Amino acid sequence: MATDATLPTRPSGAGGARLLEPPNGQERGRLRRDRLIPIVTVLATVVTIAPLIAIIAFVLVKGLPSLNGQLVANAAGNPSAPGALNAIVGSLQMVPMALLLGGGLGLLAGIYLSEFAGSRTRQLFGFLVDVLLGVPSIIAGLLVYSTLVAANGSSAFAGAVALSVVMFPVMMRATEEVLRLVPTSIREASLALGISGWRTVLSIVLRAARAGLLTGTMLAFARGFGETAPLLFTAKGSDALNIGDLSSTMSALPLFVYQYSRLPDRFFVAQAWSAAIILLAIVLAINVAVRARSINTRVE
Amino acid sequence: MVGILGGVMLAFGRALGETIAVTMVIGNIDQVPGSVYEPGQTIASKIATNLGDVTERLELASLIGLGVVLLAVTVLLSALVRLTARRFATVHAY
Numbered sequence: 485m486a487t488d489a490t491l492p493t494r495p496s497g498a499g500g501a502r503l504l505e506p507p508n509g510q511e512r513g514r515l516r517r518d519r520l521i522p523i524v525t526v527l528a529t530v531v532t533i534a535p536l537i538a539i540i541a542f543v544l545v546k547g548l549p550s551l552n553g554q555l556v557a558n559a560a561g562n563p564s565a566p567g568a569l570n571a572i573v574g575s576l577q578m579v580p581m582a583l584l585l586g587g588g589l590g591l592l593a594g595i596y597l598s599e600f601a602g603s604r605t606r607q608l609f610g611f612l613v614d615v616l617l618g619v620p621s622i623i624a625g626l627l628v629y630s631t632l633v634a635a636n637g638s639s640a641f642a643g644a645v646a647l648s649v650v651m652f653p654v655m656m657r658a659t660e661e662v663l664r665l666v667p668t669s670i671r672e673a674s675l676a677l678g679i680s681g682w683r684t685v686l687s688i689v690l691r692a693a694r695a696g697l698l699t700g701t702m703l704a705f706a707r708g709f710g711e712t713a714p715l716l717f718t719a720k721g722s723d724a725l726n727i728g729d730l731s732s733t734m735s736a737l738p739l740f741v742y743q744y745s746r747l748p749d750r751f752f753v754a755q756a757w758s759a760a761i762i763l764l765a766i767v768l769a770i771n772v773a774v775r776a777r778s779i780n781t782r783v784e
Numbered sequence: 785m786v787g788i789l790g791g792v793m794l795a796f797g798r799a800l801g802e803t804i805a806v807t808m809v810i811g812n813i814d815q816v817p818g819s820v821y822e823p824g825q826t827i828a829s830k831i832a833t834n835l836g837d838v839t840e841r842l843e844l845a846s847l848i849g850l851g852v853v854l855l856a857v858t859v860l861l862s863a864l865v866r867l868t869a870r871r872f873a874t875v876h877a878y
Contacts, residue, residue, distance in 0.1 A: 611866055618794070618862030619855060620801020622828050626851040629835065713803040713828075717835050742804055 543764055547757035555758050560735070560744075561723035566752075568759045570725045571740035577727070578644045578719060578736055579708045586648025587655045587704050591697070594659025599685050610660070616653045622713040624649040629717040640726065640734035643719025650711055651704040658700025662693045699774050706770040710763065712738040737763040790865040797861040801854065803828040827854045 507515060558567035593613075597606050628646040636642070666689050674684040690697065715721070715736050721743055722733040735743075737759055744756035811823020812833045827850050838844045 611863075614866045615859055615862050618797050618801075618858055618865075620803065620828060620858055622801065622803040622831055623851055623855050623858075626831060626835070626848060630848055713832065716832055720836075738804070742808070745808065 540764070543757060543760045546754070547759075547761040549758075550751075550754040551758040551761055555755060556762075559723065559725035560740070561725070566723075566755075568737075568740055568755060568762075570723060571721075571735040571737045571759060572762065573725060573727060574640070574719070574722075574734040574739075575709060575736040578640055578647060578715075578734060579705060581641075581644040581730075582647035582651055582708050583701070583705055585644060586650070586652035586708070587701055589648070590652045590655025590657075590700075590704065591659050593652075594656045594663065594700075595685060595690075597656070597660045598663035599689065613653045613656055617657065620713070621650050621711050622716075625714040625717055628714070633718055636731070638718060638720040638733050639731045640719050641730040643715045643734060643736070644730075646714035646718045647708040647711060650714055651708045654707050655700055655704040658703060659697060662696030662700060663689060665696065666692045695777065699777055702770050702774050706767050706774075709770075710738055710767045712736075712742050715739045716742075737766075786868050790868060793861050793865050797858045797865075800826075800861075801828055801858050803832050807832045827851075 554565045555567040556569060556572065558565050559570040560566050560568060561570065593609075597609055601609065625646050627649065628642050632642040632645060633639075670688060670692055671684055674688040675681070679688070716739070719736060719739065720733040721735040721739045723735070726732060726734045741756045741760045741763060744752045744759070747753060747756075806826050807829040810825060810829050812825055812829055813823040814825055814830075815823075817824040831847050831850055831854075834843070835847050838847065
């Protein structure tokens with residue numbers, strides 16, 4: 485019959501059926517553009533991680549030849565076989581001390597903001613701490629220089645204080661955020677059992693958040709460990725091995741890398757690269773550990 | 785869009801305050817560079833190179849003054865970002 489031939493073999497006008505036909509010119513253009521954007525963003529991502537790979541590669545290539553026993557066994561002041569022990573030991577003294585000062589303060593301030601402060605106070609101080617996080621670290625050095633150093637001269641203690649200024653807001657932010665992830669019901673359960681407020685915070689809330697607090701501590705430590713600018717005019721650096729004398733100058737790994745890379749001597753520049761390997765390994769190890777942990781504990 | 789703009793400003797402030805990476809390569813010469821290939825100076829690099837061996841009160845005061853300028857700009861930038869986009873509060877910390 486004639487009407488049979490004019491019957492559509494598939495529903496006309498439905499979008500699904502149209503797609504089965506090969507795309508026309510205009511559609512091909514749109515498809516091509518649709519594929520282009522992901523490619524551009526992927527390329528941008530590759531370019532942004534390229535520096536990391538380049539840094540690791542360069543530091544290893546330049547630093548491995550002189551990364552030897554002499555570097556980690558002797559201080560830079562050793563006349564026959566200078567090394568970087570003074571810088572390693574200096575970092576291991578000043579950064580923990582700064583962690584004690586700035587980290588401890590950050591922990592307490594974070595507890596206050598999360599547990600005791602009203603929402604207005606929390607907003608105001610949260611804002612101020614965020615601004616402090618954006619302050620360049622050289623300003624921290626300048627602050628300590630014009631106060632502590634102006635009064636008592638350069639010292640390892642001044643260096644630790646300058647580092648703590650940089651580490652404090654990191655620790656405080658991390659603490660506040662981690663504590664806020666602890667469910668309110670846990671606090672209420674503790675209070676309902678007759679446990680006092682401060683005991684609840686100390687034994688229940690902090691305990692529940694200890695994984696996250698450790699993460700925050702490690703982040704603050706890594707931040708302080710890699711900072712050069714706050715130490716430039718405070719701890720100043722020293723070629724002598726300084727153990728425990730907080731009132732005189734002291735070197736640190738980043739400071740050693742900066743100062744020795746500027747010396748007009750191939751040997752010392754190579755040593756700066758080698759010290760950079762140690763510095764990079766420690767900081768990267770901490771950061772990788774933190775990321776791995778935060779994936780497991782779902783706490784950043 | 786506000787968030788992206790905030791990110792741009794945070795990145796700008798971060799670069800503005802970067803000291804050591806810049807000091808190592810910029811040349812530390814007090815001149816207005818004629819092209820991007822000529823050595824120059826940033827506020828942070830100027831402080832880093834000169835504060836170590838100041839001898840005059842005026843020089844010290846000038847360097848601290850530079851620090852105040854740098855501080856004011858970075859604080860203004862980050863305050864602006866935090867006030868417009870609270871979500872980006874933790875970008876610096878991690």
